[in-house]
Amino acid sequence: MKKVYSGIKNLIIGLFTTGKHLGRHAITVQYPTERWPMPERSRGIVVLLSDKETGELNCTTCLLCMRACPTAAIRIDYDKDEKGKRILKDFVVDQGICCFCGLCEEACNFAALKMATKYEFATYKSEDLIWHTDKLQEIGRDVPYEKPERKKPEAKPAAPKPAPAPNPLPAPEEKPETKDGSKPEVNDAN
Amino acid sequence: MNETATGKRTMILNMGPQHPATHGVLRVQLELDGETVVKATPVIGYLHTGIEKNAEAKLYYKVIPMTDRMDYLAPMSNNLGFCLALEKLLGLEMPPKVIYARVLLTELTRIASHLVWVGTHALDLGAMSMLLYAFRERELIIDIYEAVSGQRMMSTYFRIGGLAYDLPEDFDKKVKNILKVIPERLKDYERLLNDNKIFRGRTIGVAKISGDDAVNCGLTGPILRGSGVNYDVRKANPYCGYDQFDFNVPLGKNGDVYDRYLVRMEEIKQSLRIVQQALEGMPEGPYQVHAPGIVLPPKEDVLSKMESLIFHFKLITQGFTPPRGAVYQAIESPKGELGYYISSDGTNKPHRMRVRPPCFVNLSVLPKLIEGGLVADVIAAIGSIDIVLGEVDR
Ligand code: SF4
Numbered sequence: 265m266k267k268v269y270s271g272i273k274n275l276i277i278g279l280f281t282t283g284k285h286l287g288r289h290a291i292t293v294q295y296p297t298e299r300w301p302m303p304e305r306s307r308g309i310v311v312l313l314s315d316k317e318t319g320e321l322n323c324t325t326c327l328l329c330m331r332a333c334p335t336a337a338i339r340i341d342y343d344k345d346e347k348g349k350r351i352l353k354d355f356v357v358d359q360g361i362c363c364f365c366g367l368c369e370e371a372c373n374f375a376a377l378k379m380a381t382k383y384e385f386a387t388y389k390s391e392d393l394i395w396h397t398d399k400l401q402e403i404g405r406d407v408p409y410e411k412p413e414r415k416k417p418e419a420k421p422a423a424p425k426p427a428p429a430p431n432p433l434p435a436p437e438e439k440p441e442t443k444d445g446s447k448p449e450v451n452d453a454n
Numbered sequence: 455m456n457e458t459a460t461g462k463r464t465m466i467l468n469m470g471p472q473h474p475a476t477h478g479v480l481r482v483q484l485e486l487d488g489e490t491v492v493k494a495t496p497v498i499g500y501l502h503t504g505i506e507k508n509a510e511a512k513l514y515y516k517v518i519p520m521t522d523r524m525d526y527l528a529p530m531s532n533n534l535g536f537c538l539a540l541e542k543l544l545g546l547e548m549p550p551k552v553i554y555a556r557v558l559l560t561e562l563t564r565i566a567s568h569l570v571w572v573g574t575h576a577l578d579l580g581a582m583s584m585l586l587y588a589f590r591e592r593e594l595i596i597d598i599y600e601a602v603s604g605q606r607m608m609s610t611y612f613r614i615g616g617l618a619y620d621l622p623e624d625f626d627k628k629v630k631n632i633l634k635v636i637p638e639r640l641k642d643y644e645r646l647l648n649d650n651k652i653f654r655g656r657t658i659g660v661a662k663i664s665g666d667d668a669v670n671c672g673l674t675g676p677i678l679r680g681s682g683v684n685y686d687v688r689k690a691n692p693y694c695g696y697d698q699f700d701f702n703v704p705l706g707k708n709g710d711v712y713d714r715y716l717v718r719m720e721e722i723k724q725s726l727r728i729v730q731q732a733l734e735g736m737p738e739g740p741y742q743v744h745a746p747g748i749v750l751p752p753k754e755d756v757l758s759k760m761e762s763l764i765f766h767f768k769l770i771t772q773g774f775t776p777p778r779g780a781v782y783q784a785i786e787s788p789k790g791e792l793g794y795y796i797s798s799d800g801t802n803k804p805h806r807m808r809v810r811p812p813c814f815v816n817l818s819v820l821p822k823l824i825e826g827g828l829v830a831d832v833i834a835a836i837g838s839i840d841i842v843l844g845e846v847d848r
């Protein structure tokens with residue numbers, strides 16, 4: 265009998281505690297019609313940013329983002345002009361491999377690539393997750409960003425040498441190039 | 455049907471790997487005699503990701519996103535262990551702000567992880583509403599993660615040599631909100647569970663382990679402290695400035711599921727205390743240590759100073775090279791002692807990275823806990839160990 269009473273007491277305490285929450289308004293939102301405001305830093309899909317005035321891509325084809333990517337989700341194809349300057353041919357991001365770590369954004373110095381606060385990119389086929397330059401640029405058009413002030417690097421009389429790093433770094437490996445100067449870059453700097 | 459030595463007929467039952475109460479893809483092979491468990495064998499490896507091996511092929515800074523994915527309920531702890539290990543190897547001293555921010559965020563991680571635990575564990579034992587409440591409170595912490603690091607679960611926020619970015623502006627406000635809300639809600643949980651007949655009946659005296667056995671099995675974390683052994687890496691071997699904070703290590707007595715529950719609830723409260731102290735004492739200052747070549751230089755410098763540009767380029771393309779040697783750094787993750795052993799051969803990639811995962815070691819004690827008990831207690835026992843299979847399999 266005692267057991268029954270204490271059981272009922274537990275039940276009442278439980279119902280009372282849960283009942284308190286009955287009157288509260290819901291903390292969830294009806295997703296497709298309502299959305300959470302995304303924090304400014306939130307890391308969604310990778311997009312390419314373009315200059316606000318000219319509409320050109322900010323990317324200078326420095327390949328740093330590709331080298332920084334731990335999952336090799338970024339591939340950059342480029343040509344070289346007669347002066348040896350790289351010209352971007354295709355910027356490919358495989359959104360299916362991307363792990364949204366943000367290291368590429370950290371690597372980019374020219375505000376050319378950003379993790380936008382967008383997150384809806386589901387498709388039926390995994391191939392559709394491989395995005396090329398135009399798509400990345402298009403989706404990045406309305407992404408707000410601040411372009412860093414670009415000052416000329418201080419002119420140095422001699423060839424600039426890095427100050428001695430605490431630990432000497434190994435020399436970069438030279439990669440063989442194909443004859444026509446364009447090389448499909450593979451991210452092997454993992 | 456098998457025949458045991460005593461002539462009893464037993465049955466083999468596979469629990470998992472797709473069982474909601476095994477908290478992931480754990481498979482337990484149970485040999486049953488009626489309702490009694492005669493023998494239990496955990497089978498793991500369904501979530502093997504090869505993170506340790508993968509790390510050997512990656513530059514040091516690229517390993518951080520991978521560590522998130524081990525214990526996905528406590529990403530900040532995983533980041534912290536790895537970063538501390540490398541900072542030890544490199545001999546870097548962190549500025550006070552980094553220390554405080556790291557402590558604050560890892561303690562929030564502990565709260566979030568314990569909240570998930572208490573929710574899912576209570577759900578396993580039949581208290582459905584606990585899950586909803588615990589996840590609602592966890593959401594507050596996850597929101598902080600998102601505001602701070604940009605991601606809700608895979609934060610990748612700590613860097614070797616500091617933090618990835620500075621703390622956001624409304625950080626104080628959000629943490630204060632947590633400090634206000636969670637203690638109240640904890641009272642609700644305790645009212646729902648502590649004296650609940652069903653909960654007590656299913657946890658008290660279940661899956662007992664004595665302190666000596668727990669030590670011999672190498673258990674760490676709340677499961678060890680539930681058996682009354684006072685071992686907490688934060689106290690025993692302070693790292694990341696934990697000796698500057700005032701907190702207690704709660705201990706259980708009986709070493710059963712109920713005591714582990716009490717220990718975890720008390721740990722949440724102690725973590726809240728640490729969070730409060732860290733927030734009040736949060737110093738101003740840089741959020742990264744000044745170590746060119748190891749830490750990325752600020753963006754403004756990169757475009758104006760040649761050295762910074764070169765350091766930036768070198769760090770991204772080639773990483774940095776710590777000196778030869780090996781290092782072991784243990785931290786108290788929500789699940790127990792999480793240790794990183796990193797052996798460096800003087801190149802820019804780890805020669806070997808070994809993780810001492812608390813979940814893996816704690817899981818090994820499962821047969822001891824459940825053999826001789828009932829099938830229904832298996833669920834309570836698995837729940838009380840608090841495993842995350844991502845970390846068990848790595
Ligand atoms: S977010 Fe990470 S994984 Fe994704 S493209 Fe950038 S560096 Fe690669």
Ligand code: SF4
Pocket residue numbers: 322323324325326327328329330340371372373374375376377
């Ligand atoms: S780091 Fe920036 S500028 Fe360089 S290739 Fe990548 S997107 Fe372009």
